Amino acid sequence: MEKHRGRSALGRPRVIVIIPAYNEEATVQKVVAHTIQYADVLVVDDCSSDNTAVLAKNAGATVLRNSSNLGYERTLNIGFETALKNGFEYLITMDADGEHNPELLTLFIDMLVDKKTPLVLGVRKKKQRFSETLMGWYIFARYGVHDILCGFKGYRSHLVRTNGGFDTSQSIGTELTLNSIRRGSSFVEIAVNGNKRRDHPRFDHAWRANMRILLVLKKQVLRDIISCL
Structure with missing residues (x-):
């Protein structure tokens, strides 16, 4: 990937969608x-067995492909590391399944670039899993965040650098967001009600996703308890 400084070759601010x-x-x-109409795009393909990587590249994305299946968290972490190494100042994460509306990127970019907001969080109207609802109740009561598990998020790069070294056994987006808020970062939320996917998520089956989310919730509760001692 070409290293970007100042503005990208297309004259846009240094924004990348991972x-x-x-x-x-x-x-x-x-x-x-x-x-890609709104920002540079980096697709990190987790060793797909189909044509995901080829189609993403044909559409104009920079594509990295894992040599083996690493899972969502490690794949996202590779995206963060690559974006930082290439000088991007604003990092936005989106899902590949079409649930997130790319037109909303104008709002995310406005908040990050023009409004100087360090952290922009997408909020879905409805949670998909019971574990998401349970975790959502706790995180909102503790931190005021309505949808901590939404994959549509925007970060200024300094937040990622400051909170680097993520635990890839839990949700990186959750860890990064909560660590940033604990350290005093401000944030805004944007409604991102999009299209519901018609099949099951690729990275996690339902039971595995629920167990992973509950484990993340347990770790966050324990961390909050310890911090209060």
Whole structure:
């Protein structure tokens, strides 16, 4: 990836959209084609067995491909590391399944670049899993964040650098967001009600996703308890 300084070759601010993807050939090309109208796009393909990587590249994305299946968290972490190494100042994460509306990137970019907001969080109207609802109640009561698990988020790069070294056994987006808020970062929330995917998520099956989210919730509760002692 070409290293960007100042503004990108297209004259846009240094904004990159990071899209982790695994077997998303049905949607990734359309997602990239729409997203690239607003920012540079990096797709990190988690060793898909279909044409995800090829279709993403054909649509104009820079594509990195894991040599083996590493899972969502490690794949996202690779995206963060690559974006920072290449000088991007604003990092936005989106899903490859078409649930997130790329047109909302104008709002995210406005908040990050023009309004100087360090942290922009997407908020879905409805949570998909019971574990998301349970975790949502706790995180909202503790931190005022309505949808900590939404994958549509925007960060200024200094937040990622400051909170680097993520625990890839839990949700990186959650860890990064909460660590930033604990350290005093301000944030804004944007409604991102989008299209519901028609099949099951690729990275996690339902039971595995619920267990992972509950484990993350347990770690966050324990951390909050310890910090109060």
